[in-house]
Amino acid sequence: xxxxxxxxxxxxxxxxxxxxxxxxxxxxxxxxxxxxxxxxxxxxxxxxxxxxxxxxxxxxxxxxxxxxxxxxxxxxxxxxxxxxxxxxxxxxxxxxxxxxxxxxxxxxxxxxxxxxxxxxxxxxxxxxxxxxxxxxxxxxxxxxxxxxxxxxxxxxxxxxxx
Numbered sequence: 001x002x003x004x005x006x007x008x009x010x011x012x013x014x015x016x017x018x019x020x021x022x023x024x025x026x027x028x029x030x031x032x033x034x035x036x037x038x039x040x041x042x043x044x045x046x047x048x049x050x051x052x053x054x055x056x057x058x059x060x061x062x063x064x065x066x067x068x069x070x071x072x073x074x075x076x077x078x079x080x081x082x083x084x085x086x087x088x089x090x091x092x093x094x095x096x097x098x099x100x101x102x103x104x105x106x107x108x109x110x111x112x113x114x115x116x117x118x119x120x121x122x123x124x125x126x127x128x129x130x131x132x133x134x135x136x137x138x139x140x141x142x143x144x145x146x147x148x149x150x151x152x153x154x155x156x157x158x159x160x161x162x
Contacts, residue, residue: 002154003154003155005154007156011143011156014147014154015145018080018086019045021084022079024041024042026038026040027041027074027076029067030071030073031066037067041056043055044111052140053137053139053140054088054138055104055135055136055138060094065094068136073090074090074138075090080148082148083148084146085145087142087144087146088140089140090140091139091141094136095135095137096135098128101129101135102128108120141157141158142156142157143156
């Protein structure tokens with residue numbers, strides 16, 4: 001059974017530890033007919049004003065863009081063989097501002113685990129201003145962490161989910 005927490009701070013350490021260990025997430029979106037599509041990727045996360053905030057440096061592929069245009073909700077699922085897991089339900093938003101792209105670029109450089117396919121310069125040689133670099137802002141409205149040892153689960157929800 002899942003326990004509810006009212007403050008993200010109550011699960012922040014576990015959230016950070018699990019994401020740092022697991023690294024890769026499965027991002028799931030749905031199309032206009034409600035059919036899901038999953039892809040594996042690496043998002044970066046920070047805590048702003050006591051709440052989680054995620055960023056995804058990505059290509060704006062036709063499928064991803066079409067799905068998010070119809071329904072901006074996406075789920076990010078993290079799982080490890082030890083059965084630790086994190087599920088993050090988000091509302092996404094494309095952000096084109098260069099200052100945001102610079103911030104996200106720096107977050108990837110500072111927080112991405114070694115050996116997982118980054119730095120971003122390997123994909124976007126033009127740096128934060130590369131026209132092929134797109135950024136998704138990931139605003140969580142629900143985060144669930146599950147400890148594999150006993151399947152203890154705790155859930156945080158934003159005050160007013162979208």
